[in-house]
Amino acid sequence: MNKIRLIIWREFITRVRKPSFLIMTILGPLLITGAILAMAWIGMQESVDHKVLVIDTEGLIGRKLEDSEPLRLTFYKDGALWTDSAFKESPYTIQVRLIEGSITDNPRADLIYKTKPSEFAKQYISTELEKSLEISKLQREGIDREAYARVRKPLDLTMYDVKDLGKESFADEKAMIGFFFGYFMFIFIFMYGVQVMRGVMEEKQNRIVEVLISSVRPFQLMMGKIVGVAMVGFTQFMLWIGITLVMVVVGMSVLAASKFDPAMLAENGMTAQMQQQLAQQGAAAQASPVDADKLSEIIAQVNIPLVLAVFAFFFVGGYLLYSSLLAAIGSAVDSETDTQQFMFPVTIPMIVAIFIAQLAVLNSESPAVLWGSMIPFTAPIVMMVRVVMGTVPMWQLLLSMALLVLTFIGSVWLAGRIYRTGILMYGKKVSWKELGRWMMYKG
């Protein structure tokens, strides 16, 4: 036991002391927050002034088009058609031609640009024109504007779970959060599993492994490495959370000081884009801008202690399962290039799990999701989605956990048998058949 602790400590300390660990620990959150903030910030920044000339030969635009300062966009109007050469020589950057006669049934317009407008700018122009056209359309049809506004009120569909009728159900939103957890699980299991594999290969390539196993059992060596790397993972995870929180807080306050208005961001750009994305995934058709109240309501509905406990459990279980298999692979090969043929079948279930997790967001009751959350190879990822959504009966959760435990015990045992033969085998191209034979060798 003492020896295993020594091995764990070495695996942990040599990794944590590496410059690359420090860099990744600091850079990881920097990249994450940097990416989030940069997307928000840069997305908003328009590099050029947009002078938009709207050609409205029929006089359909009934009100003044509103310019947008953050998008650096100004509207101009003309009743006559412009020749292309005249537009080319003009100071305008964008020309929008409302197509004559199309207004009654299917309003259309052409946008001709000199420099391509951003998605935000395009969306803004379209929305602004639409709103203005609406007024003249209403006049044509003889509809009262206020009456129309009343008619147009969208249906506010609120979902309730019959088991909890008092509260609105945010199943879709929760599914998204669950998917995020599942995805995170995937990244983590894979990243550290591969580290275990590399570590095993390093010991084999260094030729230190035989020196070591004359002092400790191969199984102790393998488990020491797996646990040590897991500890590195936990340490990095904790540091990331800490650093990310600090940086998000600092970053947000800096942006706030420089007149950054998240509300405007939501109104102009992000909602349009998010809506599009969500519509594509078919997830949440009614995705309205998430306000703070709703967010806290969603969070309140998620059983956070349960989610965290389940995350920890399934991370440990899934990591043990996959890292032991990856350790066996690392022991069997002589170099990184030989790992490919064995890596493939190990990676497939993980990819499948991500697909099923995506499916769970759309249809949490599908049989694929049920089975995916039971089969140990996909359960860590799929079950995460279900747990966050709160749709898992306790017996299913416990069954899935039990299956995972049984499977990782099996896989660790199996990997141990391959490992102890593999680490002493040099210069041999290993096949699947060969691995099977190693499992049969006596100790």
Place this chain on the structure above:
Amino acid sequence: MLRIEKVSKRFGAFTALDGITMEVPAGQVFGLLGPNGAGKTTLIRIITRITGPDEGRVLLDGHEMGPDDVARMGYLPEERGLYKKMKVGEQALYLAQLKGMRKAEAQKRLKAWFERWEMSTWWNKKVEELSKGMAQKVQFITTVLHEPRLLILDEPFSGFDPINAELIRSEILRLRDAGVTVMLSTHSMPSVEELCDHIGLIDKAKLMLHGNVREIRRRYADNTYRIEFKGNKVALANALAFTGELLDVQENGEYNHARVRLAKDAKLNDVLRQLLPSIELHGVQEEVPRMHDIFIKVVSEHEPEEVAAGMTE
């Protein structure tokens, strides 16, 4: 000290060891010989408990070896290395602790060894900064640091330059004199003659030859003598006519050097008595076969066509 009893090991259809029984006497240097692929490393791995035998057992001081005996054993494998990115001192400490040594004790002994071999300045260097020979010295130290009673060295001299090989050689003898039992496998026959008291020769999973080096060489001696003399070569040939044969003669300055092989039942004294009238004798020495020759003879009789390949390394 160490007794191997009817040890067999198979990997699938391949038999690596076939009923090996041999004894390694305490406080001596035992040479484990054999061509490549004979099963030496497998036997060593069974003794060091890295793998288990399919049949048979290994006894240490009369009892069957258990996990605790590993701490009393030092093992330098043929495929040996160190963590490249780790510092020398730190790594040596780690390996010593894995052997069950306390940290403070390990540190003390390591410092002493590093000083003795004038390598104290390496302590904080990374292994990748060391030359191959330097790394080998570190490996040797970590093998013997916990003062094992049984030392097992698989090809200890491979990769060493002559100076360091000599250092290791004298260290092995020093340890033997201190009571350590040493088992080493090697392809270098001169070092077997120089170092080993006993040998075991394995070929194709079977033990072919086993025993005291001097006795084995004696056993293979074929009554060949080297004679230094002045006088007529023909007289020598004549004198040998019925009692042996003249293998070759070289005129070398003042004396002639002849190699003669006596008939099986011939006595040297009788032959000399016949020779003395016709030559002026200067010296006579029996030619005991070298281990190299015995090795080739034994292995080639066992597997005639493969011996050349086995001896190349």
